[in-house]
Amino acid sequence: MSSDKQTISRAPTEPPRAATPGSGCAEESSVNLAANASKVITGHASSASRMQSTNLVTIGSMVCRICQTNSGQELLISPCHCKGSMAYVHLSCLERWLNQASRCYCELCMYQFNAVQTKRYGxxxxxxxxxxxxxxxxxxxxxxxxxxxxxxxxxxxxxxxxxxxxxxxxxxxxxxxxxxxxxxxxxxxxxxxxxxxxxxxxxxxxxxxxxxxxxxxxTVDVRLLLTPSVAKGMRRQLSKETAL
Structure with a gap:
């Protein structure tokens, strides 16, 4: 019995299987590809979200320079040469301002509006x-x-x-x-x-x-006549708001 045990214990163990050449590199490359794909997808998603948020902030930051609101009930227009935050105004606000001031030009850029004037009083x-x-x-x-x-x-x-x-x-x-x-x-x-x-x-x-x-x-009543460029800008803004 002792000789048998010694024989069993002395039996050579099975050598470990050798790794297949290139299998480790394939697994590592697949992991890297998956990680890169996830990073690309995440980057596209974040950039899309940033672009959407930027568009929302840009549209939301456009307010009327007279009433300082953007309620959405009336579109904002840019009828003169003013730029930046002073470029946008409601048509009704602009007409009311011009009627109160009794003039047909922008007091900032001196742009002459295309308007029809009628006497307010006889x-x-x-x-x-x-x-x-x-x-x-x-x-x-x-x-x-x-x-x-x-x-x-x-x-x-x-x-x-x-x-x-x-x-x-x-x-x-x-x-x-x-x-x-x-x-x-x-x-x-x-x-x-x-x-x-x-x-x-x-x-x-x-x-x-x-x-x-x-x-x-x-003392006249001023009614503005929108130029084709201003009307085109209104249609463009309306399409943007509809898309959002």
Whole structure:
């Protein structure tokens, strides 16, 4: 029995199988390919997500430069040469701003808009609107008071000169001035008084009429006419929002 055990124990063990040439390299290359493929897929997914988030941020950051909102109920347009955050505006906001400012150009880049202007008030209605303003009404009242006082003074001077003509002639003859020269002097004095009265009344009327006429002429309703490029930009923006 002991000899048998020794024989079994001395029996040579089976040598390990030799690795097939190239099998380890194949397994390692397949692992590397799988890792690279996963990295490429992950990179594409991350870049796509970054591009999508960038587009969303860009569209979301475009706000109207007047109302500072982008509600989505009205498209933003870029009707002038302004760039950056000042380029976009709602059409209704821009028309309201131009109507309040009574102009048809951009106050930043001085671009002249293609617009249709119509008078906001008629002639009589504009005059009533002008006189309803407290400051204008106060100026009109003060000018009327000045005109009434000046008229009274002028009429009084003319009446005194005409009624006192004989008295002035007699007094002038006492100091050696003839009747003709006295009448000439009085006539020149009356003309100077009347001329001063007319000029003063003209200046008072001009100070009232010119500001009113300027305001009435510039107070217009502005309706913008979109150029083909602006309309194309609106359609492009609408297609982007629809795609998102």
């Amino acid at each position: 002639l009589c209605q504009g005059l009533k609107m002008w006189m309803r303003h407290p400051r204008n009404r106060a100026h009109i009242q003060s000018d009327l008071l000045i005109a009434l006082l000046l008229t009274a003074i002028t009429v009084g001077l003319v009446i005194v000169c005409l009624l006192g003509l004989q008295y002035f002639v007699i007094e002038a003859q006492r100091i050696g001035v003839t009747k003709l020269w006295t009448e000439i002097i009085l006539s020149v004095f009356i003309c100077v008084v009347l001329l001063g009265y007319v000029v003063t009344i003209y200046l008072l009327v001009r100070d009232q009429v010119v500001p009113w006429y300027t305001w009435w002429r510039q």
